[in-house]
Amino acid sequence: MHHFTYREDELYCEDVPLKELAREVGTPCYVYSHATLRQHFAVFDSAFSNVPHLTCFSVKANSNVAVLNLFGSLGGGVDIVSGGELFRARQAGIPPERIVYSGVGKTPAEIDYALKEGILMFNIESDQELEVLNRRAGELGCKARIALRVNPDVDPNTHPYISTGMKKNKFGIAIDTALQAYGRAKGMENVEILGVDCHIGSQLTEITPFIDALKRLRLLIDRLGEMGIAIRYLDLGGGLGIIYDQESPPHPHEYAQAILQEMKGLSCTLIFEPGRVIVGNAGVLLGKVLYTKKGPSKSFVITDAAMNDLVRPSLYGSYHLIQPVERRERETQIVDVVGPICESGDFLAKDRSIPMVQPGEYLAVMSAGAYGFSMSSNYNSRPRAAEVLVHGDRYSVIRRRETWQDLVALENIPDFLKG
Numbered sequence: 121m122h123h124f125t126y127r128e129d130e131l132y133c134e135d136v137p138l139k140e141l142a143r144e145v146g147t148p149c150y151v152y153s154h155a156t157l158r159q160h161f162a163v164f165d166s167a168f169s170n171v172p173h174l175t176c177f178s179v180k181a182n183s184n185v186a187v188l189n190l191f192g193s194l195g196g197g198v199d200i201v202s203g204g205e206l207f208r209a210r211q212a213g214i215p216p217e218r219i220v221y222s223g224v225g226k227t228p229a230e231i232d233y234a235l236k237e238g239i240l241m242f243n244i245e246s247d248q249e250l251e252v253l254n255r256r257a258g259e260l261g262c263k264a265r266i267a268l269r270v271n272p273d274v275d276p277n278t279h280p281y282i283s284t285g286m287k288k289n290k291f292g293i294a295i296d297t298a299l300q301a302y303g304r305a306k307g308m309e310n311v312e313i314l315g316v317d318c319h320i321g322s323q324l325t326e327i328t329p330f331i332d333a334l335k336r337l338r339l340l341i342d343r344l345g346e347m348g349i350a351i352r353y354l355d356l357g358g359g360l361g362i363i364y365d366q367e368s369p370p371h372p373h374e375y376a377q378a379i380l381q382e383m384k385g386l387s388c389t390l391i392f393e394p395g396r397v398i399v400g401n402a403g404v405l406l407g408k409v410l411y412t413k414k415g416p417s418k419s420f421v422i423t424d425a426a427m428n429d430l431v432r433p434s435l436y437g438s439y440h441l442i443q444p445v446e447r448r449e450r451e452t453q454i455v456d457v458v459g460p461i462c463e464s465g466d467f468l469a470k471d472r473s474i475p476m477v478q479p480g481e482y483l484a485v486m487s488a489g490a491y492g493f494s495m496s497s498n499y500n501s502r503p504r505a506a507e508v509l510v511h512g513d514r515y516s517v518i519r520r521r522e523t524w525q526d527l528v529a530l531e532n533i534p535d536f537l538k539g
């Protein structure tokens with residue numbers, strides 16, 4: 121469900137015609153629907169309304185401070201994976217007691233920052249990290265609240281690059297050794313054990329892997345109870361998939377029902393870290409057709425949006441539906457939709473049947489709200505795109521387009537190069 125629909129053959133976001141928006145803001149640009157963001161958050165969050173829980177939006181999926189601010193105003197927290205994301209979350213007004221911090225490589229400086237802010241908990245991914253955290257907390261005279269991120273060794277059946285809960289992945293602490301790690305944590309002076317955490321992967325389209333992981337965590341929680349370690353928070357991570365093409369992921373309510381069924385008799389506060397399922401279908405990337413050309417074996421549509429704006433097709437071979445902003449009767453053609461970047465891996469779609477498009481017209485790359493702008497780069501010295509938030513018949517630029525000046529603003533020619 122989202123608010124990008126055709127009205128009389130023109131694509132709208134809520135009540136804003138995208139053609140006009142593209143003319144005013146320029147392309148490439150990301151457009152997010154406020155109504156969709158709010159609705160997706162509310163649907164997910166309300167699915168757990170009968171139990172104590174906290175929905176911590178995964179900042180890396182979409183890191184814009186306006187988007188984070190919206191989720192904060194709806195009662196949400198955030199899952200962060202860096203000091204930069206903590207800074208964004210605090211700028212967006214997310215209270216520290218609604219912040220959880222995951223990631224295999226937290227630096228001492230990032231740990232200090234999070235300790236000083238007083239976040240809810242650190243999701244610890246290794247013994248060494250736990251030791252550093254204990255030392256830093258001692259140094260700062262505070263207690264670090266923690267969960268161990270456990271790797272439950274389940275196969276999420278997703279793209280290998282976004283599978284995170286298998287033995288071969290770098291994430292978390294192997295479930296067979298988690299008890300010993302908790303034992304060590306219990307003996308640490310400056311660490312308070314709050315919970316158990318896992319996150320098994322992204323774009324999951326089945327419930328079974330989530331439930332398999334949960335079953336393993338429940339056993340662990342029981343064993344921890346026997347060791348005198350009471351678990352108050354159970355963080356089940358994110359990972360629920362969305363429809364890009366022909367997938368049929370579970371609805372958040374189905375996901376919730378299955379989890380709540382499996383949770384019976386456990387009195388923990390549940391934490392979730394959804395990213396994609398909240399923002400994925402709430403955003404599109406608008407690009408303009410620059411040229412079309414027919415090669416000897418393929419036809420190309422060349423747009424001003426490229427892999428530096430949306431890397432998912434190049435990185436994961438991901439599918440994004442591409443639609444003309446103006447719909448009219450016309451023939452279709454099979455093309456590669458590509459950007460101006462000097463890489464053959466620069467494409468938004470391959471061998472795709474789309475309507476015959478003309479230079480100057482706008483295309484919408486659908487379902488680009490998650491891991492779109494947040495993964496974008498300046499490769500080929502392309503300024504990063506603008507981001508726009510639509511609300512009813514209004515919109516606001518929530519990140520201005522970068523300029524050429526921005527590209528060199530942090531660079532410096534040293535004196536020894538100057539003649």
Ligand SMILES: *Cc1c(COP(=O)(O)O)cnc(C)c1O
Pocket residue numbers: 178180181199201222223319321322323357358359360393394395396397490
């Ligand atoms: C990326 C990530 C998420 C969000 O995953 P989605 O698939 O976008 O829901 C949640 N938790 C952690 C630890 C992550 O790294």
